[in-house]
Amino acid sequence: MTNARSHDLFTRAQALIPGGVNSPVRAFKSVGGEPFFAQRADGAYLYDVDGNRYVDYVGSWGPMIAGHAHPQVLAAVERTMRDGLSFGVPNALEVTMAEVITRIVPSCEMVRMVNSGTEATLSAIRVARGATGRSRIVKFEGCYHGHGDSFLVKAGSGVMTLGLPNSPGVPSALADLTLTLPYNDFDAATKLFDEAGGEIAGLIIEPIVGNANCILPREGYLQHLRELCTKHGTVLIFDEVMTGFRVALGGAQQRYGIAPDLSTFGKIIGGGMPVGAYGGRRELMRQVAPAGPIYQAGTLSGNPVAMAAGLATLELIQAPGFHAELERRTHALCDGLEAAAREAGIAFVTTRAPGMFGLYFRDGAIESFDDAKASDSARFNRFFHAMLERGVYLAPSAFEAGFVSSAHGDAEIAHTLEAARAAFATL
Ligand code: PLP
Numbered sequence: 001m002t003n004a005r006s007h008d009l010f011t012r013a014q015a016l017i018p019g020g021v022n023s024p025v026r027a028f029k030s031v032g033g034e035p036f037f038a039q040r041a042d043g044a045y046l047y048d049v050d051g052n053r054y055v056d057y058v059g060s061w062g063p064m065i066a067g068h069a070h071p072q073v074l075a076a077v078e079r080t081m082r083d084g085l086s087f088g089v090p091n092a093l094e095v096t097m098a099e100v101i102t103r104i105v106p107s108c109e110m111v112r113m114v115n116s117g118t119e120a121t122l123s124a125i126r127v128a129r130g131a132t133g134r135s136r137i138v139k140f141e142g143c144y145h146g147h148g149d150s151f152l153v154k155a156g157s158g159v160m161t162l163g164l165p166n167s168p169g170v171p172s173a174l175a176d177l178t179l180t181l182p183y184n185d186f187d188a189a190t191k192l193f194d195e196a197g198g199e200i201a202g203l204i205i206e207p208i209v210g211n212a213n214c215i216l217p218r219e220g221y222l223q224h225l226r227e228l229c230t231k232h233g234t235v236l237i238f239d240e241v242m243t244g245f246r247v248a249l250g251g252a253q254q255r256y257g258i259a260p261d262l263s264t265f266g267k268i269i270g271g272g273m274p275v276g277a278y279g280g281r282r283e284l285m286r287q288v289a290p291a292g293p294i295y296q297a298g299t300l301s302g303n304p305v306a307m308a309a310g311l312a313t314l315e316l317i318q319a320p321g322f323h324a325e326l327e328r329r330t331h332a333l334c335d336g337l338e339a340a341a342r343e344a345g346i347a348f349v350t351t352r353a354p355g356m357f358g359l360y361f362r363d364g365a366i367e368s369f370d371d372a373k374a375s376d377s378a379r380f381n382r383f384f385h386a387m388l389e390r391g392v393y394l395a396p397s398a399f400e401a402g403f404v405s406s407a408h409g410d411a412e413i414a415h416t417l418e419a420a421r422a423a424f425a426t427l
Helices: 004-016 071-081 092-104 117-132 157-161 186-199 221-232 251-256 304-317 322-344 369-373 377-389 410-426
Strands: 038-042 045-048 053-056 110-114 136-140 178-181 200-205 235-239 262-265 276-280 349-353 356-360
Touching (some): 053 410, 092 110, 117 136, 117 200, 117 235, 117 262, 136 186, 186 200, 186 221, 221 235, 221 251, 304 322, 322 349, 322 356, 322 410
Parallel strands (some): 235 262
Antiparallel strands (some): 110 276, 349 356
16 A cells, blocks of 8 residues: 555645644544545545545545435536525525425424534524523533534543643633533533523533544433423533434434434535534524524525535435434444454444444443543554555544445445454454
8 A cells, every 4th residue: 555645745734734634633643644635535435646445434524424426416516506606695405405404303493504513513502692691501521512612621532632621722711611511420410500500501412422432322311411401491402413314314313302402413414515504493593693683694604505415415315214224334334343353352342323333442331431531542543554554444533433324335344344353453
């Protein structure tokens, strides 16, 4: 496997782009080595500028649930772009997008399109604060909600990877308004709300944590948070940027049967284009400008080409049985990886939801951020590189979830498991 072209590009990039990348985790800092540069992608595969091919379990960090360069998505983009790239006045595709999202996710009675998951979460807490007149928010250790100031407190994944508890540049006056809770701890949440419930505008959570590897909620945990928020007049926000339209058509809220007050989305609804959205109860969303006084805007929000890519992707995932099949493939992958590790005598466990998974080099249940942190990350890093050399691209950090798409067929999974057997043997 050669990487001369990627190496050359990375050298040039490092002189001009901080760390050589436009988003930190891409730099491979956590796993070591240098990133490869993409030439193109197709289905389950990424091809780099040196001609290497990888089965891709990152999927552009989530959007590519139907595989890369899906012909229906590309056709929708091509058709739409011929009419112009951006109008700055409303267009019909935005209305269709709002209709589709509110139909698939019933807790979203109204929705506003933005350009990233970060914008969606920032806007959602502004609505929570504006609507309640309160300032404090609650987030969970290891949950990542984008790079907004208020969220860069114990924020998981990219931030964890760099070993930063919080980011410099976030004023303490603002960080102090963010309270953090351990995920899956019923009593800690009850206690915090007993003490400060009346001051908390919003509680934001990844209902399945995908930024501390992959941690599923304990039975009844999300319901417990729903009840606490209802009792204390706090806006419950599900950050479904990662889980939305993935772990079920209607996201984690459908899977667990909980209706949050607000939800945030991204990734899949853009089909690979820069898109985010937030939505929820009509009474809250009506307070957003220009319907109400809570300001939020965007030059490119609702961009027609982005809407076309997102709508085409949403159409694909509404095919009957799409998520059941995604779940079957995720299980096949995770069961196969666990079996391969067992054969090699390696302590290893997976967590999974349809279309997403976590890999841990340790035994036992994974229910908290501390459980996730106890994984042997040095071993993960060696495994990551051993897989990469064998043409399988896993997320380049022990704190990121992996993604399976509908393009990951039996052949790709078989290839992955063969690579894993060889990789485990090298550990
Ligand atoms: N929320 C969650 C759960 C995410 O996983 C991410 C990104 O990975 C974000 C928010 C931020 O989204 P974006 O990177 O589009 O700003």
